[in-house]
Amino acid sequence: MEQNEMGCQTQTSQAPVLCVNNCGFFGTAATMNMCSKCYKDFVLKQDQARLAASSFESIVNGNTSNEGEGDIAVTLETKAVSPEVSVISSQTSSESPAGEGTEQVKEGPKRCGTCRKRVGLTGFNCRCGSIFCSIHRYSDKHDCPFDYRAAGQEAIAKANPVVRAEKLDKI
Numbered sequence: 001m002e003q004n005e006m007g008c009q010t011q012t013s014q015a016p017v018l019c020v021n022n023c024g025f026f027g028t029a030a031t032m033n034m035c036s037k038c039y040k041d042f043v044l045k046q047d048q049a050r051l052a053a054s055s056f057e058s059i060v061n062g063n064t065s066n067e068g069e070g071d072i073a074v075t076l077e078t079k080a081v082s083p084e085v086s087v088i089s090s091q092t093s094s095e096s097p098a099g100e101g102t103e104q105v106k107e108g109p110k111r112c113g114t115c116r117k118r119v120g121l122t123g124f125n126c127r128c129g130s131i132f133c134s135i136h137r138y139s140d141k142h143d144c145p146f147d148y149r150a151a152g153q154e155a156i157a158k159a160n161p162v163v164r165a166e167k168l169d170k171i
Contacts (some may be wrong), residue, residue: 114142127151
């Protein structure tokens with residue numbers, strides 16, 4: 001930005017520069033002519049390399065005096081490595097169904113426990129563990145095996161502990 005005679009700032013007209021990694025986006029001089037995504041990846045790789053080099057040197061030298069700094073390095077290193085781990089795990093999960101179909105069981109559509117009607121997202125979860133439609137959602141409509149009376153008694157017993165007064169001495 002330049003200032004003209006009046007003191008107002010004006011922007012110099014420059015042609016947009018494509019990212020040096022040829023990703024198709026435009027880069028800026030502040031990010032070394034890289035787009036924001038490529039620059040973020042570049043900085044992340046630099047930090048990861050620096051942390052790896054420092055941790056390797058500390059292992060070789062046997063330094064254990066920088067415990068606090070090591071905790072920070074481990075935290076940053078795990079954050080930096082996690083995207084790669086998720087990519088690897090997604091690749092292995094996509095390979096395993098092709099090789100062995102027994103590991104993943106495809107779950108069918110959610111259905112009412114009584115009438116087997118499809119309920120989708122509108123199903124009602126009962127305390128007995130089943131899903132029911134709007135007609136069979138009440139416990140008396142689907143012969144629910146859950147003992148509501150015992151559950152109520154336990155809740156009352158927990159909420160109201162027994163209070164006993166000490167016996168008075170007779171005069």
